[in-house]
């Protein structure tokens with residue numbers, strides 16, 4: 001599996017560290033149901049058998065956080081972009 | 090048909106023409122008391138114990154491929170009960186006890202071999218951690234021995250004791266640990282369940298769950314609709330997909346784990362050895378192949394295959410403890426689908442849907458759990474209450490905070 005880093009170009013996946021699902025969002029700790037929301041955010045995952053948006057960190061390269069869109073059945077990567085502030089863990 | 094030395098002798102004289110199939114090719118019936126989804130080790134063991142321990146025999150095991158085509162037939166066959174935490178250790182020890190009587194109980198040769206599992210340690214700190222784990226095991230009545238370097242050297246003299254980076258200081262040994270023949274475990278449970286009336290239905294994928302007023306009433310499959318009073322999921326790497334049919338989101342990610350086997354060589358290693366400075370484990374099969382593996386690849390995957398960086402990593406770790414491995418040819422490697430839970434421990438519990446039960450989160454270590462998982466899941470399904478040694482394996486522990494995190498890695502499945 002090679003990830004096409006927007007800054008460094010295509011690199012082997014051993015240069016990257018995987019964090020996981022990029023669609024979960026850190027909830028507002030002041031919300032009334034914060035405990036329930038944090039439980040979902042920390043533990044529950046869709047884990048789909050198909051397209052997955054996920055966070056990878058290019059530790060062996062430019063040290064950027066990336067959002068990779070990958071088909072989990074085939075490992076085929078359709079999109080790689082820099083993570084923005086909302087995506088970052 | 091009962092297997093015995095006498096039956097073998099009789100068949101030897103008859104040219105082995107009298108053997109009958111070990112289980113029937115069952116056709117789905119319209120209704121069952123219990124439908125088990127997943128014909129891996131856990132689903133089949135559950136069916137077996139439902140029949141033998143609870144007298145429930147109107148049961149179907151639905152398997153989308155052939156039985157044992159999932160992780161049950163892909164694992165590296167290590168069995169052990171050397172866990173640290175009180176939520177896990179009594180459960181895995183119960184499994185070890187069931188392994189010890191399994192072949193008599195099933196009348197099937199599962200090649201259970203208590204050849205010993207030796208975890209190497211490579212630093213003073215790691216020795217302390219292993220001593221703590223050994224003490225925890227002994228407090229639960231489980232055998233554990235802390236070996237020093239010389240003790241390890243007597244068992245496995247050919248390891249590299251002079252490795253400057255990862256010197257072998259000793260090991261934690263569980264003599265009752267070992268290996269079992271994975272396919273035989275599947276076949277033995279299948280035969281045992283079938284003999285008692287359970288229908289094992291292969292090539293039957295569950296595609297929908299029917300739920301009426303919060304209660305499960307049956308399943309849709311590629312071979313038609315089947316009604317059931319209770320439905321029990323034991324689908325390992327496909328857990329999130331099947332649970333999604335009931336609208337459930339679970340604390341689980343699917344990851345790929347690879348395993349490797351070498352060409353057959355003469356008997357070289359007569360126990361299971363694990364490398365403590367990374368993640369590598371090795372044993373030798375009865376055919377002579379060295380069977381080994383290491384870490385999961387570390388990213389979500391349903392692809393049944395991994396990538397080369399882990400191949401390199403596993404082989405490097407193997408070479409670090411056993412340089413002689415470099416002279417042996419690799420025969421093949423493959424991958425399986427891990428149901429990695431958020432704390433690295435399994436779940437055997439009810440779900441928010443009445444009559445729907447969950448057996449999942451086995452990560453890369455559910456083969457050893459097969460007997461106890463089946464035993465405890467059958468108990469839960471039959472009686473609607475957990476079997477005591479599995480009482481901590483709850484689904485709601487992620488909400489309540491009563492996690493069972495052996496590794497101390499937090500909610501990061503690829504680190505467990």
Ligand SMILES: Cc1cc2nc3c(=O)[nH]c(=O)nc-3n(C[C@H](O)[C@H](O)[C@H](O)COP(=O)(O)OP(=O)(O)OC[C@H]3O[C@@H](n4cnc5c(N)ncnc54)[C@H](O)[C@@H]3O)c2cc1C
Pocket residue numbers: 126127128129130131132151152153154155156157158159160161162163164165166167168293294295296323324325326327331346347348382423424425426427451452453454455456457458
């Ligand atoms: C490479 C590798 C090495 C391992 N090494 C070890 C080890 O040394 N020791 C150890 O203890 N554990 C080990 N494990 C883990 C162990 O194999 C698993 O935890 C265990 O087998 C999971 O339980 P199971 O046998 O029921 O799973 P599986 O055999 O995967 O059974 C699940 C079944 O469900 C079926 N299924 C899925 N979806 C559906 C559906 N919709 N309808 C019908 N059927 C469905 C699948 O086809 C599959 O047959 C290893 C795993 C792998 C992959």
Ligand SMILES: [Zn+2]
Pocket residue numbers: 005006007008009058061062063064
């Ligand atoms: Zn980069």
